[in-house]
Amino acid sequence: xxxxxxxxxxxxxKKEPKVELERKEGxxxxxxxxxxxxxxxxxxxxxxxxLFNSTMELNEQGYxxxxxxxxxxxxxxxxxxxxDKDEGIPVTSIYFGISWLALIISIFLMGIGLYNAGSIILSxxxxxxxxxxxxxxxxxxxxxxxxxxxxxxxxx
Numbered sequence: 180x181x182x183x184x185x186x187x188x189x190x191x192x193k194k195e196p197k198v199e200l201e202r203k204e205g206x207x208x209x210x211x212x213x214x215x216x217x218x219x220x221x222x223x224x225x226x227x228x229x230l231f232n233s234t235m236e237l238n239e240q241g242y243x244x245x246x247x248x249x250x251x252x253x254x255x256x257x258x259x260x261x262x263d264k265d266e267g268i269p270v271t272s273i274y275f276g277i278s279w280l281a282l283i284i285s286i287f288l289m290g291i292g293l294y295n296a297g298s299i300i301l302s303x304x305x306x307x308x309x310x311x312x313x314x315x316x317x318x319x320x321x322x323x324x325x326x327x328x329x330x331x332x333x334x335x
Contacts, residue, residue: 206331207324215320222314223247229306235298242292247311250285254315255322257282262326282315 207215226247230240257278263270289311293304 203331203334205334206328212324212328215317215324218313219317219321222310222317223251226307226310226314229303229310233299233303235296239296239298243289243307246285246289246292247314250282250289250311250315251318253278253281253285254318258319258322259326262323286315 227244230243233240260270260275260278264275289308293299293308296304299307
């Protein structure tokens with residue numbers, strides 16, 4: 180009896196039309212786009228929740244928040260400048276240099292801030308550092324996915 184039921188279900192599954200999403204050439208997969216956005220949200224939210232729940236003074240929390248925002252902007256800006264240059268889109272040397280400098284400064288400021296933070300235990304410092312790096316990497320990946328998707332749509 181059970182075997183007949185399974186055969187009936189298999190027959191019904193065969194009749195269902197399969198819906199396939201067509202991906203354009205060069206467009207990232209939905210799984211990669213979702214993973215990139217998830218990594219960005221997880222990194223930023225973890226960092227912000229950690230700040231909100233910390234015992235730091237408000238000015239310290241503001242410092243780390245500003246460095247996070249500065250780092251995210253710098254990472255996306257550098258990714259765009261590198262990509263533009265690679266694709267032959269004119270990028271001035273000053274903008275390219277400032278993009279690199281801004282990213283390096285944001286990472287340096289985060290490192291110096293965490294190194295000198297006496298009120299934060301070592302495991303929290305590691306948490307903030309990893310959430311920061313995850314957020315920067317994910318921001319670059321999300322920007323790349325958006326640009327790849329846009330370019331794939333423009334080709335058609």
